[in-house]
Amino acid sequence: MTTIVSTVAYLGLEARAVEVQVQLIPGLPKFIVVGLADKAVAESRERVRGAIAAMGLSMPPKHIVVNLSPADLPKEGTHFDLPIALGLLGAMGVVDAETLSELVVVGELGLNGRIAPSPGVLLAALHASSEGKGLVCPAAQGAEAAWAGSIDVIAAPDLIGLLNHLKGNQLIGPPQAGEAAEPAAGLDLRQVKGQETAKRALEIAAAGAHNLLMIGPPGAGKSLMASCLPGILPPLDAGEALEVSMVQSVAGTLDGGRITRARPYRAPHHSASMAALVGGGLKVRPGEVSMAHLGVLFLDELPEFQRSVLDSLRQPLETGAVSVARANAHVTFPARVQLIAAMNPCRCGHLGDASLACARAPRCAADYQAKVSGPLLDRIDLHVEVQSVSAADLVLPPPAEGSAEVARRVMAAREVQARRYADEAARTNAEADGDLLEAVATPDDAGRTLLAQASEAMRLSARGYTRVLRVARTIADLAGAPDVGRVHVAEALSYRRRAPSS
Numbered sequence: 001m002t003t004i005v006s007t008v009a010y011l012g013l014e015a016r017a018v019e020v021q022v023q024l025i026p027g028l029p030k031f032i033v034v035g036l037a038d039k040a041v042a043e044s045r046e047r048v049r050g051a052i053a054a055m056g057l058s059m060p061p062k063h064i065v066v067n068l069s070p071a072d073l074p075k076e077g078t079h080f081d082l083p084i085a086l087g088l089l090g091a092m093g094v095v096d097a098e099t100l101s102e103l104v105v106v107g108e109l110g111l112n113g114r115i116a117p118s119p120g121v122l123l124a125a126l127h128a129s130s131e132g133k134g135l136v137c138p139a140a141q142g143a144e145a146a147w148a149g150s151i152d153v154i155a156a157p158d159l160i161g162l163l164n165h166l167k168g169n170q171l172i173g174p175p176q177a178g179e180a181a182e183p184a185a186g187l188d189l190r191q192v193k194g195q196e197t198a199k200r201a202l203e204i205a206a207a208g209a210h211n212l213l214m215i216g217p218p219g220a221g222k223s224l225m226a227s228c229l230p231g232i233l234p235p236l237d238a239g240e241a242l243e244v245s246m247v248q249s250v251a252g253t254l255d256g257g258r259i260t261r262a263r264p265y266r267a268p269h270h271s272a273s274m275a276a277l278v279g280g281g282l283k284v285r286p287g288e289v290s291m292a293h294l295g296v297l298f299l300d301e302l303p304e305f306q307r308s309v310l311d312s313l314r315q316p317l318e319t320g321a322v323s324v325a326r327a328n329a330h331v332t333f334p335a336r337v338q339l340i341a342a343m344n345p346c347r348c349g350h351l352g353d354a355s356l357a358c359a360r361a362p363r364c365a366a367d368y369q370a371k372v373s374g375p376l377l378d379r380i381d382l383h384v385e386v387q388s389v390s391a392a393d394l395v396l397p398p399p400a401e402g403s404a405e406v407a408r409r410v411m412a413a414r415e416v417q418a419r420r421y422a423d424e425a426a427r428t429n430a431e432a433d434g435d436l437l438e439a440v441a442t443p444d445d446a447g448r449t450l451l452a453q454a455s456e457a458m459r460l461s462a463r464g465y466t467r468v469l470r471v472a473r474t475i476a477d478l479a480g481a482p483d484v485g486r487v488h489v490a491e492a493l494s495y496r497r498r499a500p501s502s
Helices: 044-054 081-093 121-131 139-148 159-167 196-208 222-231 236-253 274-278 309-312 314-317 363-369 374-378 401-420 432-441 444-459 462-479 487-492
Strands: 003-010 016-027 030-034 065-067 103-105 133-140 151-158 213-214 297-301 320-328 329-334 336-343 382-385
Touching: 003 121, 003 196, 016 121, 030 044, 030 159, 044 081, 044 159, 044 374, 065 081, 081 103, 081 159, 103 121, 103 363, 121 133, 121 139, 121 236, 121 374, 121 487, 133 139, 133 401, 139 151, 139 236, 196 213, 196 222, 196 382, 196 401, 213 222, 222 336, 222 401, 236 329, 274 309, 274 444, 314 320, 314 374, 401 462, 444 462, 462 487
Parallel strands: 003 103, 030 065, 103 133, 133 151, 213 336, 213 382, 297 336
Antiparallel strands: 003 016, 016 065, 320 329
16 A cells, blocks of 8 residues: 655745655565655655654564655655655554645654754645645744645644644644744934935835946945845835745745745845856755845945856846756746945046056056946946045034935835736836836926937937836836926936947
8 A cells, every 4th residue: 555645846936746655565674765856855764764763663674665756856855754754654554644645744854753944835835725735844834834824734843743633632733924023223324424316326226126336436335325225115015025935935044934024135245156146056046136036136346246147147137037947957036136236436446536546547447347247237227426425524414314214205106106017017117118118107208309319329228228217217206296207317317327439
């Protein structure tokens, strides 16, 4: 007789159904696992053996075969331990196999029988909900699984407690969905002295989820302003929070199953590899661009990143997703991020100050900025030059307007966009495209004339033209204007990078 237990294999943010088939065959004692299992799954037999021994049971003196079906689907991770153990116990007659048929099971086993957390429980819970089944998961991740909605979750601390629950000897109560506390207040824009143009660009970027590049000398406040951005962004709505948590779940970073409404903010070091930034590796995992989904990806010292690593961001910035192709799998992760980048104008950083600039200026600036490709720069909506801060600026009192005031305007603009795109795939102006963008952002006659003249003079690409329209629509939203006018187009053009002259 074959005992079958349902579990899942993760492929990106997709949980695919897997059957764990366990059969006891007369013959010499042996325990084998088949079905395209990786090293972690193959080692599960030793963890299962130890966990069963910790319960005071002995392994049956038979040939134990565990098949993970479908056999051509790669199986990775330690979450197969618990379904293999339950399948074996079902085959031994310790637990009712009929009871197991209504459950999806995930969890790693310790040698003492403890059920340890494993990545991806939220995805498994959503899969179980779609199949109309219950879920068995580690106790530490019950709060995470509870976010799947109307689903019976058994969050067990150990194998013996789970068996007692399945037999009716002990009751494991249903877990409650956890929500993280509000994050502590971060940096405030009141700390930024001067830089009114850059702060205005930051507000526009936040209001429309636009990409922003700040170029300026060291110590001008570029990193400080980027760190202030989370404080003016609106919180995630319920659907967005679930999307972000699914990425965190498969990456194993969802702390205690608590879902937060704060937008992700990721700031990788410039030594990051391509796999770290866009995802990949031997076992494909989401990279920084996916961990920042629906949030901010801040790249400081932009030209110091490897050029190939930066260019790998071009597709995700355009499509909002990243596809990692491997010989045995093709995995897609969401990557709808807001890119905020900062860089010095040249290697020495003091291009505009003759007393501090190096002897190679201005040639060093051209060489340094050429490390960032033109196609990547074309995907950045707002380019702003940040001026150095003088001692006179630093002794001025704090600005009257801080993050709270800017956040209110940003929230109002986002609410306008939410109503505008309620029936569309886009969520913000930065995602509007094609006929939708033409319908919502076509300027008036004066604005169209200015945009046509500027496109010729600035040699805007088709992508650049589109991004000017998106930014102009956001500027109009911040002003409370129903239509895009010449003044909105003019300000949007002022933030656009000019093509190099021939």
